[in-house]
Amino acid sequence: MANYDIGFDLGTTSIIIYVVGKGIVVKEPSVIAVNQKTGEVLAIGEKAQEMAGKTPAHIVAKRPLENGVISDIDMTEEVVKYFIRKVSSSYVVKPKVAICVPSSVTNVESRAAVNAALSAGARKIFLVEEPIAAALGSGIDISKPRGRMVVDVGGGTADIAVISLNDVVLSTSVKCAGTQFDEKIINYVRLNRKVLIGERTAERVKKEIGAVMEGVLPETEMEVKGRSLETGLPVKITVSSSELTATLNEFAMSMVTTIKGILEKTPPELVGDIWEDGIMLTGGGSLIKGLPELISKETGVRCYVSETPIDCVAIGTGMALDLMEDGYSINYDRDY
Numbered sequence: 001m002a003n004y005d006i007g008f009d010l011g012t013t014s015i016i017i018y019v020v021g022k023g024i025v026v027k028e029p030s031v032i033a034v035n036q037k038t039g040e041v042l043a044i045g046e047k048a049q050e051m052a053g054k055t056p057a058h059i060v061a062k063r064p065l066e067n068g069v070i071s072d073i074d075m076t077e078e079v080v081k082y083f084i085r086k087v088s089s090s091y092v093v094k095p096k097v098a099i100c101v102p103s104s105v106t107n108v109e110s111r112a113a114v115n116a117a118l119s120a121g122a123r124k125i126f127l128v129e130e131p132i133a134a135a136l137g138s139g140i141d142i143s144k145p146r147g148r149m150v151v152d153v154g155g156g157t158a159d160i161a162v163i164s165l166n167d168v169v170l171s172t173s174v175k176c177a178g179t180q181f182d183e184k185i186i187n188y189v190r191l192n193r194k195v196l197i198g199e200r201t202a203e204r205v206k207k208e209i210g211a212v213m214e215g216v217l218p219e220t221e222m223e224v225k226g227r228s229l230e231t232g233l234p235v236k237i238t239v240s241s242s243e244l245t246a247t248l249n250e251f252a253m254s255m256v257t258t259i260k261g262i263l264e265k266t267p268p269e270l271v272g273d274i275w276e277d278g279i280m281l282t283g284g285g286s287l288i289k290g291l292p293e294l295i296s297k298e299t300g301v302r303c304y305v306s307e308t309p310i311d312c313v314a315i316g317t318g319m320a321l322d323l324m325e326d327g328y329s330i331n332y333d334r335d336y
């Protein structure tokens with residue numbers, strides 16, 4: 001019977017599931033649609049995302065994780081259960097599951113994810129720390145006594161970690177990631193153009209013309225639709241890349257400052273390794289233009305984006321299971 005161990009990346013913005021030997025099998029938004037009158041869960045993932053803003057007021061689309069922490073334990077359980085069942089439906093054997101949770105979740109919260117996986121039929125569950133998973137999934141050999149710095153810029157938080165010998169030596173997180181960049185764009189357009197734009201529009205603007213450093217993008221313009229705050233009516237305006245850069249740069253500097261703080265606290269031998277190998281960025285949020293250039297410029301350390309920035313955490317979580325099978329010792333939080 002085919003083995004199908006699961007690596008589960010439980011993110012603020014998206015759920016990504018990797019099945020060992022098969023690859024990425026799920027990539028859906030971490031959204032759940034709930035009927036607030038009855039408490040009934042109506043949809044999860046893509047279907048829930050489609051419902052957002054297009055349903056009666058009592059049906060709301062929520063994110064079980066906000067800013068990198070589990071904001072609703074019951075909803076998180078529903079989401080984990082739903083996706084494990086979805087992936088498991090075509091198999092008879094119960095899977096072994098590794099879940100990667102954001103580094104800032106508490107024991108109670110991670111226990112909720114574990115309980116959900118157990119009730120969805122997992123036979124064994126492990127929790128994997130996000131930076132470990134991100135490094136493994138990016139092809140870094142973390143078993144050596146060599147310092148590596150990983151900055152995972154997700155939807156809700158940027159998690160900065162120094163890893164050596166399969167373990168996290170130092171880590172911290174800062175609320176400077178994908179959704180906050182979207183919010184900065186919404187605020188900029190509201191204050192300077194007197195137009196209210198939606199979250200999805202702001203995300204499109206960020207992906208197409210957003211940059212955190214001048215000169216990394218040719219001057220580009222984009223038409224966006226929103227509601228005029230002066231007339232209350234729908235309007236179309238043109239936003240240019242250069243007008244957003246200062247705002248995005250100022251915000252990205254909070255991440256840079258936190259990275260510098262971690263570098264200052266890192267033992268000198270490990271700093272030397274990081275200087276030689278560079279800082280690796282992972283996570284969807286790391287794809288905002290100019291981020292590696294800005295970090296390189298401000299820290300003096302080469303910075304680059306992983307070849308699989310969005311999928312590496314799920315892949316690395318699955319790989320951690322595989323390595324454990326081979327008797328490889330790796331830093332798991334717990335073994336349930």
Ligand SMILES: Nc1ncnc2c1ncn2[C@@H]1O[C@H](COP(=O)(O)OP(=O)(O)OP(=O)(O)O)[C@@H](O)[C@H]1O
Nearest residue numbers: 011012013014154155156157178283284285287288
């Ligand atoms: N090309 C791109 N340019 C800029 N941002 C991008 C791009 N592609 C994805 N993103 C952003 O990446 C973020 C999601 O990243 P990711 O899927 O790694 O987060 P997550 O794992 O769900 O969150 P977290 O790790 O904080 O829990 C979103 O804010 C999205 O807008």
